[in-house]
Amino acid sequence: MEFLFILGRALFGGYFLMNAYNHFKNHGALTGYAQSKGVPMASVAVYATGVILGLGGLGILLGVRTGWAVLLLSVFLIGTTYQMHQYWKVTDPMMRMGERINFYKNIALLGGLLMTLAIPTPWSMSRLLPLLK
Numbered sequence: 001m002e003f004l005f006i007l008g009r010a011l012f013g014g015y016f017l018m019n020a021y022n023h024f025k026n027h028g029a030l031t032g033y034a035q036s037k038g039v040p041m042a043s044v045a046v047y048a049t050g051v052i053l054g055l056g057g058l059g060i061l062l063g064v065r066t067g068w069a070v071l072l073l074s075v076f077l078i079g080t081t082y083q084m085h086q087y088w089k090v091t092d093p094m095m096r097m098g099e100r101i102n103f104y105k106n107i108a109l110l111g112g113l114l115m116t117l118a119i120p121t122p123w124s125m126s127r128l129l130p131l132l133k
Contacts, residue, residue, distance in 0.1 A: 011062025023050030063126030
């Protein structure tokens, strides 16, 4: 079971790290998308959320400062889900479906994050990083 937990952490944390990388690699495109959704200071917001995703993803992946990682990622998901995926305002059926899928995907990710708070700390293999705790 320990192997599955570590694999799950790698997949879950890696998901957020991949998205953090995307925020920096595709900053221009994501800034335009954020502007189209009415995000104030979109360029700064894309960089800031990239940092939030990176720190949160690392916390989950490495099993360190998990409470802070969950807080960061939860704030990101709550804000992003509401601001970026307001499917109830979209009239085009295909676009509405896409926004709805992303909205509920983010809700599921938030649920997964909240469940990690029930796992006793320190997590398996996080003992290898005592200086980061």
